Amino acid sequence: MRVPTQENHGKNAEYPLYIIYSYAKGVKRMAKMTVITERCKGCGLCTAACPKKIVALQKEKRNKKGYFYAECTDQDACISCAMCATMCPDCAIVIEK
Ligand code: SF4
Ligand code: SF4
Numbered sequence: 001m002r003v004p005t006q007e008n009h010g011k012n013a014e015y016p017l018y019i020i021y022s023y024a025k026g027v028k029r030m031a032k033m034t035v036i037t038e039r040c041k042g043c044g045l046c047t048a049a050c051p052k053k054i055v056a057l058q059k060e061k062r063n064k065k066g067y068f069y070a071e072c073t074d075q076d077a078c079i080s081c082a083m084c085a086t087m088c089p090d091c092a093i094v095i096e097k
Helices: 015-025 045-049 083-087
Strands: 033-035 055-062 068-072 093-095
Touching: 033 068, 045 055, 045 083, 083 093
Parallel strands: none
Antiparallel strands: 033 093, 055 068
């Protein structure tokens, strides 16, 4: 079974099966909110959209394009509302329900 990664996101038809498999086997859940860092341009729209205020721009690490990318600072607090992903103009955020 192929495991979904940032690189193959959107091309993995087995993804729902992986989620079911994860629960059945007790595999640790993936992060609820994941930023595809190489797509992010650091615009900050997602940080303003999050109702839980748990999305922030990196202050030290940049992606290959030189942008300080966004990240979720508290996965446990994420409610998977997808407001951040909806706001992102570059489709750089993946939400797991
Ligand atoms: S899915 Fe909702 S709660 Fe989670 S990081 Fe995005 S905006 Fe915040
Ligand atoms: S809205 Fe998208 S491009 Fe802008 S900082 Fe957030 S993840 Fe990056």
